[in-house]
Amino acid sequence: MSTTQPASEADSSDPKRRRPGQLETQVVTILVEAAGPLTPGEVRDRLDPTGGLSYSTVVTTLTRLFDKGAVSRQRDGRAYRYGAVRDAAALVAERMSRLLAAEADHTSVLRRFVGTLDERDEQILRTLLGEHPDT
Known part of the structure; x- marks a missing residue:
């Protein structure tokens, strides 16, 4: 019996492998920081x-x-030039919203999410929630 992991499991622990959405975030950050629209090669x-x-x-x-x-x-000729419409933080926030919307039990998801935050991020979240009182 072999003890090697399937390729998909082994790849997920590869430190060179990007997390889901990480490449998109990096691309948007590059476009935000650029002086103008960039080609895919740039x-x-x-x-x-x-x-x-x-x-x-x-x-x-x-x-x-x-x-x-x-x-x-x-x-731009035969190619396209791309520019950022939103920053990387907006892209990540949108991804988080889509993931939350995919689950029916929002309370459990949010409770578990908050439970994974470190103290600093939990305090940031509490501060942000305090800025938006119930209406």
Whole structure:
């Protein structure tokens, strides 16, 4: 009997592997910080100057972000140039909202989420909730 893990389990512990949504967040951050819209090649060069990230991965990520309304794009010759519509924090917040909306028991999800926060983040959340009193 083999004790090796299936490839999918082994890959999830790979420190070089990005977390879900991490590449999108990195791409949006690059676009926010850029002086103007960037081509996929320019995004790739800023993301990974060593060239380990494929051009097609960047194009796919930018296309998904465009479909979500997180980036804009404009034709530039045969290619597109992309610009940020929202910042990375808005993208992560939207992802969190979608995940919460997918679960019927919001109370349990939120309780468990708050339970995983460190003291600093829990205090930030309490402060933010205090700024929005019940109406």
